[in-house]
Amino acid sequence: QVQLAESGGGLVQPGGSLSLSCVASGFTFSSNTMRWYRQAPGKERELVASITSTGGVTHYEDSVKGRFTISRDNAKKTVYLQMNSLKPEDTAVYFCYTAILGIPRWGQGTQVTVSS
Numbered sequence: 356q357v358q359l360a361e362s363g364g365g366l367v368q369p370g371g372s373l374s375l376s377c378v379a380s381g382f383t384f385s386s387n388t389m390r391w392y393r394q395a396p397g398k399e400r401e402l403v404a405s406i407t408s409t410g411g412v413t414h415y416e417d418s419v420k421g422r423f424t425i426s427r428d429n430a431k432k433t434v435y436l437q438m439n440s441l442k443p444e445d446t447a448v449y450f451c452y453t454a455i456l457g458i459p460r461w462g463q464g465t466q467v468t469v470s471s
Contacts, residue, residue, distance in 0.1 A: 357381040357460050359451040364465030367441055371469070375436040377451030377462055385409075385429040387455070391436045393447035393467075400450070404436060418444075441469045 363375040375391070388407050394400040404425040405414045413425050424437040434451060446469050451462035 359462035361465040384432040389434040390452040395447040
């Protein structure tokens with residue numbers, strides 16, 4: 356069965372860094388574009404970053420460009436999100452996402468809180 360398991364969230368001070376991981380199973384990871392979304396309290400879920408199956412193309416939401424980096428290791432079936440220079444407005448639950456045969460698949464999410 357398809358599973359996406361995020362980890363790496365936590366509490367960090369403004370300006371700090373966190374690295375999120377999402378381990379995938381139950382599908383051919385190396386064939387799938389992977390995405391990170393986030394959802395802040397009272398706000399809609401938004402796309403943060405995406406990476407194509409080979410890692411050759413990445414896209415970022417404007418507010419995280421230059422601060423976040425998405426990457427993947429197909430051998431480990433893992434997608435990463437390195438987050439630097441974190442701001443309070445980055446506080447949200449971060450979700451790993453992919454679509455399989457057009458069906459959305461989500462992880463359970465990991466909480467990131469940026470606060471002093």
